[in-house]
Amino acid sequence: MARYIAVAIALSILEMATCTVRFSNLSYELNPEYIKGTINVKIDKEVYSIGLNADVLKRIDGMFWVMPVFSKKIKDSYVPLVDLKLDTCKTDPTLVENPVIRLIAAEAKKFVSFGLMCPYEPGHYTVNDFTIDNNNAMMNFIPKGSYHVSINTHHQSFGSNDLNKVMSLSFYADFE
Numbered sequence: 621m622a623r624y625i626a627v628a629i630a631l632s633i634l635e636m637a638t639c640t641v642r643f644s645n646l647s648y649e650l651n652p653e654y655i656k657g658t659i660n661v662k663i664d665k666e667v668y669s670i671g672l673n674a675d676v677l678k679r680i681d682g683m684f685w686v687m688p689v690f691s692k693k694i695k696d697s698y699v700p701l702v703d704l705k706l707d708t709c710k711t712d713p714t715l716v717e718n719p720v721i722r723l724i725a726a727e728a729k730k731f732v733s734f735g736l737m738c739p740y741e742p743g744h745y746t747v748n749d750f751t752i753d754n755n756n757a758m759m760n761f762i763p764k765g766s767y768h769v770s771i772n773t774h775h776q777s778f779g780s781n782d783l784n785k786v787m788s789l790s791f792y793a794d795f796e
């Protein structure tokens with residue numbers, strides 16, 4: 621019995637160790653009134669990562685809406701599994717109810733040079749080679765397959781009715 625358990629554990633470790641994520645077809649738009657910089661996918665020894673290097677030009681406070689949509693490819697179309705709207709001036713993304721967003725936010729914190737909660741002060745912001753490596757809890761959580769991720773963000777300052785687009789991002793992620 622113990623032997624079977626040991627083999628099962630060894631196999632699942634092996635399976636985790638062979639998990640990879642590949643990012644592709646990244647595109648993004650930045651509102652130049654708010655933010656200037658670049659976002660890119662880097663491939664280093666077959667490890668895919670996403671980096672950001674940007675300057676935030678004005679203070680972001682009031683309401684900052686982040687709208688992530690995660691879709692999984694099922695047959696020939698991408699079906700949204702997560703489609704949220706969250707105000708990071710009110711809610712810490714690492715504490716949201718949705719477990720996928722919570723995990724990604726907790727993971728993202730390791731790669732960013734800033735706090736995830738608004739307000740965001742003007743200054744230089746970086747995301748250093750965000751990746752999802754094979755010893756990450758997310759790998760057990762996300763079924764293998766092809767995903768599309770899009771994130772839109774809008775700012776609404778105190779006492780204003782205007783929603784200003786700050787940034788939008790779209791990419792594919794294949795978990796293999």
Ligand SMILES: *[C@@H]1O[C@H](CO)[C@@H](O)[C@H](O)[C@H]1NC(C)=O
Nearest residue numbers: 644645646766767768792793
């Ligand atoms: C990524 O872009 C290439 C080139 O434009 C395209 O052929 C491919 O279908 C795109 N991939 C996905 C998953 O849409």
